[in-house]
Amino acid sequence: MKRSYFINAVLVFALVTLMANGAAFAQNLSFSDQTVEGDITSDAKTRPPFAHLVITPRNLAFGVVKAVTTKSFKVKNSGTMAANITVVPPSTDVPFNVTAGVGTYPIAAKQTQTITVQFAPTGKGRVTQEMAIQCANCNVLGDENAIIHLAGNARGAVPTPTPTAVPTVAPTPTPTTPATPTPTPAPTAVPTTPPTATPTAVPTGTPTPTPTAVPTGTPTSTATPTVAPTQTPTPTPTTPPTETPTATPTTPATATPTATATATATQTPTATATPTTAPTPTPTSTPTATATATPTATATATPTATPTPNPNLNTLSFSVNAANNEPPNEGFASISVCVTGTSHCTTVNEMLVDTGSPGLRIFGSQLSSLGLTPNNNGGSEVGECAFFGSGSTWGSISTVDVKMAGEPTITVPIQVIDDINAFAPAPSDCTQGSTLMSSPSEAGFNGLLGVGPIPNDEPDLFTQYYNCSGSNCADISNPPNADVVINPVTAYPLDNNGVVVNLPSVPTGGSAAVTGTLYFGIGTRTNNTPGGSVGVYLEDSDPDDDNFLGISTTYLGTAAGGVFDTGANGLFFNSNSQLQNCVVSSIAVGFYCPTSTTGASVVNASIGSSTSGTVDFNVANAQTLFNSGNAAFNDDAGPFDEAPTYDGFDFGLPFFFGRTVYVGIDGATSSLGTGPYTAY
Amino acid sequence: MKIVSFVWRKGTPAALLAGCLLMGSVLPARAGLGANAASVETDAAAMQATMVQPDSSASATEATAASAVSGLTASSAQSAPYTVQSFVTPSGTTVREYIATSGTVFGVAWHGHRPPNLTALLGSYYGEYASASAAVVHKDLHRSMIVTPNSVVVTTGRFGHVTGHAYVPGLVPSGLDAKAVVK
Numbered sequence: 001m002k003r004s005y006f007i008n009a010v011l012v013f014a015l016v017t018l019m020a021n022g023a024a025f026a027q028n029l030s031f032s033d034q035t036v037e038g039d040i041t042s043d044a045k046t047r048p049p050f051a052h053l054v055i056t057p058r059n060l061a062f063g064v065v066k067a068v069t070t071k072s073f074k075v076k077n078s079g080t081m082a083a084n085i086t087v088v089p090p091s092t093d094v095p096f097n098v099t100a101g102v103g104t105y106p107i108a109a110k111q112t113q114t115i116t117v118q119f120a121p122t123g124k125g126r127v128t129q130e131m132a133i134q135c136a137n138c139n140v141l142g143d144e145n146a147i148i149h150l151a152g153n154a155r156g157a158v159p160t161p162t163p164t165a166v167p168t169v170a171p172t173p174t175p176t177t178p179a180t181p182t183p184t185p186a187p188t189a190v191p192t193t194p195p196t197a198t199p200t201a202v203p204t205g206t207p208t209p210t211p212t213a214v215p216t217g218t219p220t221s222t223a224t225p226t227v228a229p230t231q232t233p234t235p236t237p238t239t240p241p242t243e244t245p246t247a248t249p250t251t252p253a254t255a256t257p258t259a260t261a262t263a264t265a266t267q268t269p270t271a272t273a274t275p276t277t278a279p280t281p282t283p284t285s286t287p288t289a290t291a292t293a294t295p296t297a298t299a300t301a302t303p304t305a306t307p308t309p310n311p312n313l314n315t316l317s318f319s320v321n322a323a324n325n326e327p328p329n330e331g332f333a334s335i336s337v338c339v340t341g342t343s344h345c346t347t348v349n350e351m352l353v354d355t356g357s358p359g360l361r362i363f364g365s366q367l368s369s370l371g372l373t374p375n376n377n378g379g380s381e382v383g384e385c386a387f388f389g390s391g392s393t394w395g396s397i398s399t400v401d402v403k404m405a406g407e408p409t410i411t412v413p414i415q416v417i418d419d420i421n422a423f424a425p426a427p428s429d430c431t432q433g434s435t436l437m438s439s440p441s442e443a444g445f446n447g448l449l450g451v452g453p454i455p456n457d458e459p460d461l462f463t464q465y466y467n468c469s470g471s472n473c474a475d476i477s478n479p480p481n482a483d484v485v486i487n488p489v490t491a492y493p494l495d496n497n498g499v500v501v502n503l504p505s506v507p508t509g510g511s512a513a514v515t516g517t518l519y520f521g522i523g524t525r526t527n528n529t530p531g532g533s534v535g536v537y538l539e540d541s542d543p544d545d546d547n548f549l550g551i552s553t554t555y556l557g558t559a560a561g562g563v564f565d566t567g568a569n570g571l572f573f574n575s576n577s578q579l580q581n582c583v584v585s586s587i588a589v590g591f592y593c594p595t596s597t598t599g600a601s602v603v604n605a606s607i608g609s610s611t612s613g614t615v616d617f618n619v620a621n622a623q624t625l626f627n628s629g630n631a632a633f634n635d636d637a638g639p640f641d642e643a644p645t646y647d648g649f650d651f652g653l654p655f656f657f658g659r660t661v662y663v664g665i666d667g668a669t670s671s672l673g674t675g676p677y678t679a680y
Numbered sequence: 681m682k683i684v685s686f687v688w689r690k691g692t693p694a695a696l697l698a699g700c701l702l703m704g705s706v707l708p709a710r711a712g713l714g715a716n717a718a719s720v721e722t723d724a725a726a727m728q729a730t731m732v733q734p735d736s737s738a739s740a741t742e743a744t745a746a747s748a749v750s751g752l753t754a755s756s757a758q759s760a761p762y763t764v765q766s767f768v769t770p771s772g773t774t775v776r777e778y779i780a781t782s783g784t785v786f787g788v789a790w791h792g793h794r795p796p797n798l799t800a801l802l803g804s805y806y807g808e809y810a811s812a813s814a815a816v817v818h819k820d821l822h823r824s825m826i827v828t829p830n831s832v833v834v835t836t837g838r839f840g841h842v843t844g845h846a847y848v849p850g851l852v853p854s855g856l857d858a859k860a861v862v863k
Binding site: 327352354356357358386387388389390391392428429432433434435438443444448450452454457458460461462463464543544546547548549563565567568569572584590638640641642643644645647650652 | 771772791793794795796797798799810813814820821822823824825827832834836837838839841843844845857859863
């Protein structure tokens with residue numbers, strides 16, 4: 001794994017930075033080969049008690065729902081004393097209703113509170129609301145009023161679920177004495193009396209009425225040094241061992257193990273936690289997982305700096321090189337897929353980077369070493385059919401761990417495209433409409449890395465889910481959330497609002513190989529922050545429109561829709577008979593073959609804002625291009641279908657060369673606005 | 681190196697096709713391309729679809745079924761050599777069938793979130809389409825054109841929105857450009 005060298009170097013940098021700042025680590029970070037569970041309190045001697053909220057994610061994008069749907073986010077106090085927070089719901093409880101976690105209460109040090117939001121649309125269309133998490137005594141700027149963006153979409157009102165249980169009193173456990181932010185190594189936030197169940201809310205009839213607020217009264221030592229690293233690190237002996245002594249206890253190891261535990265394990269999977277004595281920082285890269293004691297004693301300085309997210313953990317490179325008989329102009333990345341919660345992993349190469357679809361879909365033959373089993377839904381195995389322009393993918397849904405670039409490991413459901421007959425045969429309504437993608441060689445990829453502008457793959461609308469038993473599969477219109485394939489980007493704690501695609505320019509005639517970069521997140525780090533000259537093209541957010549997720553385009557006076565799609569290997573549009581099709585016998589059939597390179601342009605316009613601009617491009621003779629042996633072209637184009645008249649533009653990969661393109665997820669917010677949008 | 685997705689397949693014997701057509705005439709449930717106008721309703725029923733009422737704003741040459749109750753007395757428009765009848769499937773896909781004045785369905789087109797039941801729409805032509813399509817290597821994610829000796833089937837689009845059309849050149853009214861009409 002080539003990545004390891006780089007990643008470990010990054011870790012060194014991260015830790016050095018943290019120690020230098022003397023600041024709390026705001027994000028949970030994990031690396032592809034090791035996990036660092038945040039909150040590295042590095043310099044305890046000079047640190048006063050503090051509180052800081054880590055909220056993940058800050059966008060709740062529900063996508064298009066057909067039923068009342070709940071999602072949640074987590075608020076973690078990464079500090080060393082209790083954080084007194086108020087969860088402020090949206091101004092109205094329709095359509096977004098905070099069903100758990102609302103109110104004012106403390107979160108003890110190292111504790112996490114889950115806030116649950118229910119989306120019950122009352123009509124068609126997309127709606128957004130905001131809610132806030134306010135911390136009265138935190139020490140990091142921004143925590144005093146952190147805004148959470150809520151967004152959802154629907155094709156109409158959805159039925160209200162019948163309450164299944166009599167709503168009991170929703171107690172808001174309030175410790176009668178505030179958690180004492182003691183600087184001693186004692187457990188933090190110990191409610192001295194049991195929580196008093198004060199009936200503060202009248203049950204509204206919603207089925208989940210319990211704000212299960214936190215303080216459980218149990219003093220906790222949250223970070224147990226004995227936690228074994230969940231993944232097997234790949235030892236990389238070249239990395240300096242500097243990161244090992246993550247915490248040097250300045251007092252005997254009897255203290256509360258507030259620090260990091262899992263931070264270690266970076267080099268060797270020992271993680272055996274030898275906590276009884278002060279960890280010996282062995283420079284031989286034996287991380288000892290421990291940091292058993294981070295005595296938070298006697299601190300003096302106030303932490304002021306907000307930690308800067310490491311700038312490079314969100315970059316996934318991809319190649320356009322037509323290796324392995326791949327078609328030209330297709331960008332492929334490598335990702336790691338693991339059995340959930342284990343170090344049993346495999347690397348999948350040739351994952352097609354596709355901004356035209358959401359979610360991970362991987363041929364089962366590429367995952368066979370993992371021995372995955374389909375997700376279980378009430379005794380049935382979950383299957384899915386997803387429909388693409390040229391065919392469908394059929395297979396089981398399995399929840400796996402996924403590691404991409406230096407991002408934290410995410411646990412997400414993926415579609416395992418069944419090319420090895422390991423699952424039930426495809427139901428007829430999956431095969432009747434189009435042919436199945438049956439193998440990597442036939443499809444031209446090992447899997448799809450779908451990072452398009454919707455948060456999930458829209459069950460019952462764009463896709464069909466099934467409960468399968470043996471070889472029999474029955475439609476299910478509302479699969480459990482846990483089984484719905486999501487855009488993996490939405491699972492990241494920080495970089496969850498979209499992606500940035502960057503490809504260098506290619507010369508006339510093309511290049512043999514080009515390396516591009518996929519950045520996760522928009523404006524979440526230095527490397528994915530848009531420049532000032534970026535034009536933001538808002539996209540159609542009505543899922544019933546043919547141009548859903550598209551912009552407006554005009555070609556030769558004819559207006560139609562348009563989409564940006566790295567998964568398309570050309571610029572596809574009908575040219576009003578301006579361009580000559582390649583002959584049928586040509587290797588470039590389906591593309592344009594003008595006798596000489598022809599300049600053309602299309603005018604793009606945002607939907608819902610005034611942004612517009614002209615895109616100039618060339619159309620070269622595709623047969624000449626493809627015969628050149630090169631793999632990356634900015635001027636291959638073809639008709640979208642057989643019709644002569646212009647009916648829309650598919651900006652495939654040629655558009656992306658020489659550009660930095662921002663793809664904002666529907667309902668997610670960045671400095672460029674709220675998705676769906678494409679900006680460049 | 682296989683570069684593109686559009687693959688043209690040949691080789692289905694006409695005799696086999698004729699046999700299929702013959703079977704189609706025996707089994708009224710078999711509809712789609714090559715069948716008669718009444719088969720449109722059969723197709724719609726097979727997909728549990730809803731016939732689309734005539735749209736006054738629609739092009740005269742694209743009149744749709746007069747009413748779901750009275751069946752498919754589609755108004756023929758002026759001298760246009762064909763009529764169009766359309767229906768919408770439960771998943772929201774719009775299907776249009778193109779019927780020559782002779783009463784034969786010569787083309788079908790669709791657009792929506794997911795493809796319609798091509799087994800029904802292509803009727804007796806489905807078999808040669810399916811075998812040719814299955815033989816395609818390195819299918820493009822977005823476009824597929826399958827040309828057999830008797831039919832042309834084009835499917836395009838992306839995740840969430842697919843379009844397509846199919847026609848039988850031998851059944852297209854003379855003088856009509858199927859590429860421009862069937863869409």
